[in-house]
Amino acid sequence: MSFTGVVPAALEVGAAPAAAVLQAIRVNGPVTRDHLATATALSPATINRQVTTLSRAGLIVERPDLVDPGGIGRPKNPLTLDRDKLCVAGMHIGARRTLLAISDLGGRTLYSHAVRTPREAAEVGDLCIQLRDLAARFSGRRLLWAGVAAGGVVDSSGIIDHPVLAWQRVPVGPMLADALGVPVSVCEHVQAMAAAELLLTYPREFEGTGLFFYARETVGMALTIDGKVHMPRQGAGSIGHLPVRAPILAPDGVATIQEVVGSAPAQRAAQRHGIEPHSSAIVDEQAQVLGATVAMMRDVINPDAIVVSGDAFAAHPDGLAPVQAAFDAATTHRRPLELSPSRFGIRVQExxxxxxxxxxxYADPLAATD
Structure with a gap:
């Protein structure tokens, strides 16, 4: 199967044998075939077939240079991802800045930089050209795929409606596919951040449910189920409208979470009350709002784990502790649940x-490289 144009995103851990083997090599590599059989529960014959196919596709390589010279018996060549011949391109469109990045097959960033997010939809073509020029610097590698993560409403055809930027029906995906000449996938940015927790680090538990919360200048939430990010057909839902009590941050004491999270609401509250934006009154209330909101969604869904990310969660001098305290006070479930920070920190957009x-x-490596 040969993909062209815009292809729906697949934010999941693949279940097919080739996907299972590739994921196991990414997580455990360098790794031998014997270890792959243990990690994937596949038969040795199936492992050998998948290794041969993945090698021919250029995704993995044997590394005889990593064989232990002091080992006993016939040496077994370890396997690793081929991090030298392939690359992917990525674009994260934020409210203020857009990050452009090139990475190898394992998710290691080869180069990235941020540019101003255009306010006019007509300027989106410039972003595509900039990413094309960035990918051209790595002409020694084959550009395999490109991805876009963006706020707002994203459909499977790569068209974005972004209310904060006043974008309406902007065909970012098709424009980027034309500029790069490779398949492009587009999805909502908080869903992408949740996928990174599953796919780009040592794995969290794939089984069960998880919530991923992001709060910076905008807020969002994604749900993961058994190693797959939930992606509703009609686009991601929203939590920005959820009501919160915020006597200091909101003039009337009641607002939506979107209206009180971020630097702009803190600045406005500081001016009203004659205090500093980073004063304890403001950061304490923001932590309270975040903890209570996360607790509200926990009580509805009752996930097995919660991951939080974004500057708003890290804004308090005491770190995540005040948010956790507010969460513990607000949740109605008796089972204790610790909020886990994202493993990517300030690199979450990247x-x-x-x-x-x-x-x-990783969802279907053989189809993606055909």
Whole structure:
């Protein structure tokens, strides 16, 4: 199967044998075939077939240079991802800045930089040209796929409606596919961040449910189920409208979470009350709002794990502790649940940019490289 144009994102851990073997090599490599059989529960014959096919596709390589010279018996060549011949391109479109990135097959960033997010939809073509020029710097590698992560409403054809930017029906996916000449996948940015937690680090538990919360200048939430990010056909849902009590941050004491999270609401509240934006009154209330909102969604869904990310969660001098305290006070479930910070920290936008492309490859590596 040969993909062209815009291909729906696949934010999941693939279940097919080739996907299972590729994922196991990414997580455990360098690794021998014997270890792959243990990690995947596949038969040795199936492992050998998948290794041969993945090698021919250029996704993995044997590394005889890593054989232990002091080992006993016939040496077994370890396997690793081929990090030298392939790459993917990524774009994370934020409210203020857009991050452009090139990464290898394992998600290691080869180069990235941020540019101003255009306010006019007509300027989106410039972003595509900039990413094309960035990919051209790595002409020694084959550009396999590209991905876009963006706020707003994203459909499977790569068209974006972004209310914060006043974008309406902007065909980002088709424009980027034309500029790069490779398949492109597009998805909502918080969904992409949740996928990065599954696919670009040592794995969290794939089984069960998880919530991923992001809060910076905008807020969002994604749900993961058994190693797959939930992607509703009609686009991601929204939590920005959820009501919160915020006597200091909101003039009337009641607002939506979107209206009180971020630097702009803190600045406005500081001016009203004659205090500093980073004063304890403001950061304490923002932590309270975040903890209570996460608890509200926990009580509805009752996930097995919760991951939080974004500057708003890290804005308090005491870190995540005040948010956790507010969460513990607000939740109605008796089972204790610790909020886990994202493993990517300030690199969360970078990871979101490249995982959209990489996830398609890891979901079905043979189809993606055909």
């Amino acid at each position: 990871s979101a940019a490249v995982v959209v492309a990489l996830s398609v490859i």
